Amino acid sequence: MPPSNPSVQLSVAPAVVPSAAPFESAPAPSSIDDPVPAGVHAVIDLFANQLAKVSFPEVDAGSLRRQADELRAEARTVARAREALDAALASFAARMTMLGDTAARAVAYARIYSEAHSDRHALAAAIASLSEPALPATSGLTVNGKRRGRPPKRSAELFDAAEPSATGEEPADPAAR
Numbered sequence: 001m002p003p004s005n006p007s008v009q010l011s012v013a014p015a016v017v018p019s020a021a022p023f024e025s026a027p028a029p030s031s032i033d034d035p036v037p038a039g040v041h042a043v044i045d046l047f048a049n050q051l052a053k054v055s056f057p058e059v060d061a062g063s064l065r066r067q068a069d070e071l072r073a074e075a076r077t078v079a080r081a082r083e084a085l086d087a088a089l090a091s092f093a094a095r096m097t098m099l100g101d102t103a104a105r106a107v108a109y110a111r112i113y114s115e116a117h118s119d120r121h122a123l124a125a126a127i128a129s130l131s132e133p134a135l136p137a138t139s140g141l142t143v144n145g146k147r148r149g150r151p152p153k154r155s156a157e158l159f160d161a162a163e164p165s166a167t168g169e170e171p172a173d174p175a176a177r
Contacts (some may be wrong), residue, residue, distance in 0.1 A: 033074040036068045044068060 036044075047054075048059035054060070107130055114124045 035071055040064075040068065
């Protein structure tokens with residue numbers, strides 16, 4: 001704590017914090033594969049040229065280049081992981097289709113067997129209770145399973161029938177009571 005001398009006033013200038021907005025910009029169109037934003041490239045160029053002989057705590061041209069290279073390496077890792085995920089999803093879909101086809105063929109064989117052995121009523125009932133194996137339908141559903149789009153239109157007749165009771169009037173038709 002500084003001594004309290006009324007004639008001496010300490011003045012501390014507020015730290016200048018650069019805006020993060022230039023660093024959050026999208027990569028330049030010429031470097032679509034480079035994940036380092038154009039604003040960060042400008043900072044690296046500034047420290048590589050005009051501030052080449054200047055070093056701040058843990059910030060200089062070398063540290064900025066190192067972090068940009070690490071980001072590029074992580075981007076390559078992410079790209080490889082995405083490719084692996086895409087391949088795994090394709091394999092999964094193929095195996096799911098193959099299983100569905102095999103299950104459908106198995107039910108067909110079981111029906112033929114059951115028809116040939118008509119004395120096995122329990123088997124016939126079990127096969128009859130099976131529905132055709134189907135893959136889960138995902139068309140029209142979102143990630144949380146809800147249908148997308150507008151709700152279905154309601155018939156005007158439903159609203160006409162509800163109006164008399166909503167206004168407190170009794171319907172004219174005694175069967176509606």
